[in-house]
Amino acid sequence: MNQILDGLYAITPDASPSAEALTKQVAQAIEGGARVIQYRDKHSDHTGREARASALLALCRASGVALIVNDDLELARKLGADGVHLGRDDPDPRQARALLGRQAIIGVSCYDDFSRAEAAAEAGASYVAFGSFFPSTTKPNAVAADPGLLTLAREHLPIPPVAIGGITPQNGGLLISAGARMLAVVSGVFAQPDIASAARAYTTLFPKETH
Numbered sequence: 001m002n003q004i005l006d007g008l009y010a011i012t013p014d015a016s017p018s019a020e021a022l023t024k025q026v027a028q029a030i031e032g033g034a035r036v037i038q039y040r041d042k043h044s045d046h047t048g049r050e051a052r053a054s055a056l057l058a059l060c061r062a063s064g065v066a067l068i069v070n071d072d073l074e075l076a077r078k079l080g081a082d083g084v085h086l087g088r089d090d091p092d093p094r095q096a097r098a099l100l101g102r103q104a105i106i107g108v109s110c111y112d113d114f115s116r117a118e119a120a121a122e123a124g125a126s127y128v129a130f131g132s133f134f135p136s137t138t139k140p141n142a143v144a145a146d147p148g149l150l151t152l153a154r155e156h157l158p159i160p161p162v163a164i165g166g167i168t169p170q171n172g173g174l175l176i177s178a179g180a181r182m183l184a185v186v187s188g189v190f191a192q193p194d195i196a197s198a199a200r201a202y203t204t205l206f207p208k209e210t211h
């Protein structure tokens with residue numbers, strides 16, 4: 001699992017297109033080297049989310065890439081996705097581990113709070129996410145985080161830290177230098193005219209073996 005949790009982590013955009021259009025966009029992100037995809041959808045109803053997530057899961061399986069479902073633990077379980085990402089308003093990571101099993105990837109949002117990351121590691125999380133490191137158009141009210149958290153996590157936690165929030169190919173390098181094992185990106189990938197090239201600009205920031 002540790003090998004997968006390295007590199008570009010592409011998160012699907014807010015304006016959720018049809019399952020077919022979304023799958024095409026995600027295929028381009030994978031072509032550009034994304035290692036993990038998160039299906040994040042705050043707008044579709046249950047049926048729409050299930051249709052999109054299962055189309056993405058088929059693509060990810062065929063491409064050898066992991067699919068993480070944001071927020072919706074039950075959907076992740078039902079589809080047999082590779083894991084789930086949980087924030088402070090979402091189910092508890094212990095509950096997720098119990099439901100999804102030992103192999104599942106369970107990510108936990110820690111914002112700017114290192115003690116939350118320690119608790120998440122203790123609860124069986126697979127990775128911890130910190131951010132927002134830069135102003136984000138996707139989540140303008142996200143709490144601001146300091147890159148030093150990534151260094152602290154690399155030094156003191158047994159699981160990899162993920163960086164999120166306003167990350168561009170220009171500012172991503174400093175987060176990797178600070179300790180980020182993955183860069184989680186929405187608009188820097190999916191709001192770009194050439195999604196594959198946009199993804200590639202992030203993947204080349206990482207050491208060669210991760211892309």
Ligand SMILES: Cc1ncc(COP(=O)(O)OP(=O)(O)O)c(N)n1
Pocket residue numbers: 009011038040070071085086087088089090107109129130162164184
């Ligand atoms: C990799 C990653 N990190 C952080 C988040 C944010 O999760 P959360 O705080 O639950 O907010 P929403 O994404 O649900 O709006 C994430 N999704 N992915």
Ligand SMILES: Cc1ncsc1CCOP(=O)(O)O
Pocket residue numbers: 131132135136137138139142164165166167184185186187188
């Ligand atoms: C979900 C989330 N949590 C903190 S910032 C953010 C959005 C990241 O999107 P972008 O890469 O467009 O800033």
Ligand SMILES: [Mg+2]
Pocket residue numbers: 070071085086087088089090
């Ligand atoms: Mg959430």
